[in-house]
Amino acid sequence: xxxxxEIVHPSYLLFPALLGTMIMGLVCPLVGSFLVLRRTVxxxxxxxxxxxxxxxxxxxxxxxxxxxxxxxxxxxxxxxGSLAFTFLGMGLLGYLEQRGKGLAxxxxxxxxxxxxxxxxxxxxxxxxGQIEVLNLLKGEVIALSKSELKVLTGVFGLVFIxxxxxxxEFLLTSFDRDxxxxxxxxxxxxxxxxxxLAGLIIAFGVILAGPLLIFGFLVLPALAARPLVxxxxxxxxxxxxxGLIMAFFGFYSSVRLDLPLGPTDVTLGCCxxxxx
Amino acid sequence: xxxxxxxxxxxxxxxxxxxxxxxxxxxxRTRERDSEGALSLVSLQNVSxxxxxxxxxxxxxxxxxxxxxxxxxxxxxxxxxxLFRTILGLLPPIGGTLSRNCPLxxxxxxxxxxxxxxxxxxxxxEVVEMGxxxxxxxxxxxxxSEKERVKEVLYQIGxxxxxxxxxFSLSGGQKQxxxxxxxxxxxxxxxxxxxxxxxxxxxxxxxxxxLLTKLTREEGLAVVFSSHDLExxxxxxxxxxxxxxxxxxxxxxxxxxxx
Numbered sequence: 001x002x003x004x005x006e007i008v009h010p011s012y013l014l015f016p017a018l019l020g021t022m023i024m025g026l027v028c029p030l031v032g033s034f035l036v037l038r039r040t041v042x043x044x045x046x047x048x049x050x051x052x053x054x055x056x057x058x059x060x061x062x063x064x065x066x067x068x069x070x071x072x073x074x075x076x077x078x079x080x081g082s083l084a085f086t087f088l089g090m091g092l093l094g095y096l097e098q099r100g101k102g103l104a105x106x107x108x109x110x111x112x113x114x115x116x117x118x119x120x121x122x123x124x125x126x127x128x129g130q131i132e133v134l135n136l137l138k139g140e141v142i143a144l145s146k147s148e149l150k151v152l153t154g155v156f157g158l159v160f161i162x163x164x165x166x167x168x169e170f171l172l173t174s175f176d177r178d179x180x181x182x183x184x185x186x187x188x189x190x191x192x193x194x195x196x197l198a199g200l201i202i203a204f205g206v207i208l209a210g211p212l213l214i215f216g217f218l219v220l221p222a223l224a225a226r227p228l229v230x231x232x233x234x235x236x237x238x239x240x241x242x243g244l245i246m247a248f249f250g251f252y253s254s255v256r257l258d259l260p261l262g263p264t265d266v267t268l269g270c271c272x273x274x275x276x
Numbered sequence: 277x278x279x280x281x282x283x284x285x286x287x288x289x290x291x292x293x294x295x296x297x298x299x300x301x302x303x304x305r306t307r308e309r310d311s312e313g314a315l316s317l318v319s320l321q322n323v324s325x326x327x328x329x330x331x332x333x334x335x336x337x338x339x340x341x342x343x344x345x346x347x348x349x350x351x352x353x354x355x356x357x358x359l360f361r362t363i364l365g366l367l368p369p370i371g372g373t374l375s376r377n378c379p380l381x382x383x384x385x386x387x388x389x390x391x392x393x394x395x396x397x398x399x400x401x402e403v404v405e406m407g408x409x410x411x412x413x414x415x416x417x418x419x420x421s422e423k424e425r426v427k428e429v430l431y432q433i434g435x436x437x438x439x440x441x442x443x444f445s446l447s448g449g450q451k452q453x454x455x456x457x458x459x460x461x462x463x464x465x466x467x468x469x470x471x472x473x474x475x476x477x478x479x480x481x482x483x484x485x486x487l488l489t490k491l492t493r494e495e496g497l498a499v500v501f502s503s504h505d506l507e508x509x510x511x512x513x514x515x516x517x518x519x520x521x522x523x524x525x526x527x528x529x530x531x532x533x534x535x
Binding site for chain 1 (some may be wrong): 361392393396398406410442445462499504
């Protein structure tokens with residue numbers, strides 16, 4: 001119990017990490033709920049993996065010295081790669097979707113496999129930086145600094161506000177595209193906005209918390225909330241609440257039992273699904 | 277000669293006129309409309325419909341006027357939904373001229389309820405509210421006036437007691453009526469219903485048919501609905517358009533019944 005009181009005290013060393021985890025736990029499920037409802041859960045798995053490939057690629061690029069201006073901190077460089085690869089990957093998947101060839105699941109599976117392969121290959125090409133790449137991809141949220149917490153709060157706060165403001169548009173476009181077209185015109189703008197918001201939290205989340213934790217926060221609370229509710233407004237609220245619970249108790253268990261945060265949180269999230 | 281509800285070109289290109297008023301009231305309404313110089317809400321002239329330049333139905337010419345209750349009858353896969361999607365602007369016509377004399381936001385569309393994903397946790401009232409989303413700005417709370425309107429349309433369809441129930445737990449007929457309520461929330465001038473009478477019990481069919489008739493008779497809406505069941509269409513519609521094997525024509529038997 002003393003650990004519980006200890007971690008919630010602002011003077012606690014890992015307090016920024018706790019806050020960061022809880023912010024992710026609150027915001028990710030709001031976006032993830034729509035991925036679950038649109039039956040694009042695997043996008044939540046594939047995009048973090050693509051972001052991870054971006055991290056690995058840019059760290060390799062720095063090591064080669066091809067781009068001399070690329071001399072920021074590991075996280076800064078990783079962030080650039082994560083953002084670039086996430087949005088490139090989304091663009092490419094969107095283009096393939098428009099062409100409509102093959103199965104959507106097949107495209108996501110191929111992209112996931114490719115991203116996983118590319119991540120490992122660039123780590124092999126960059127033996128000197130293997131440990132730093134691995135550390136970044138493990139998601140050292142526990143080492144979150146106050147300045148990184150500010151960035152995370154800004155980005156995730158923006159996504160949170162956008163999800164609240166445009167929730168009706170996202171719902172309408174996801175549930176009945178024909179009605180959305182009649183009432184709001186071309187619905188592609190809402191698709192782009194939703195995936196842009198998803199891309200933002202994934203790109204930033206992967207570098208700060210790792211692909212596993214971000215995927216867990218995106219889909220597990222929403223999957224756990226779905227059987228508990230019969231209204232959309234409650235669904236979003238319960239998903240976010242379960243995300244917060246998962247984040248807080250995952251963090252607590254991680255500290256208490258000295259376990260890595262990502263796997264602990266994801267295991268807790270899966271327990272929530274079974275309980276629901 | 278009375279003003280016509282519906283005119284259509286036959287497969288051979290000949291113009292067929294249909295006088296389809298069901299009763300004296302309807303004829304009166306038609307005359308009133310004549311005197312006001314009523315415009316058709318939608319008109320198609322020699323339109324070809326289909327996907328990716330492959331026509332499903334060719335040479336469609338028809339006009340839809342306020343107050344008309346039109347049934348579109350044809351077997352599954354004959355192009356009924358394609359025609360509706362073209363009228364609604366969801367599919368571009370391959371050829372011909374399509375004109376709408378009211379904005380798309382005045383079209384109330386009722387899809388087949390089976391086409392909606394039951395994965396969504398939605399109450400019946402949340403589904404009905406969606407019809408007002410075109411009027412509510414993103415940053416606004418859902419206005420109290422719209423909530424009142426939701427209650428009104430739920431009374432209109434006779435299911436106010438089911439507002440809080442999960443939409444996907446309702447029976448087929450109840451779901452259809454909720455979708456009609458959602459279309460009414462749009463404040464439509466024309467309603468387009470895709471197979472509203474399939475997969476519903478007899479009592480619900482009667483209730484939906486009565487509701488559609490009431491909407492045309494009392495509120496002057498144009499209602500177009502489709503069904504693969506010709507007998508059902510004959511029982512409900514004032515005018516019948518048949519669609520099959522890439523062609524579309526007026527059912528003259530029905531026309532004679534109402535001459």
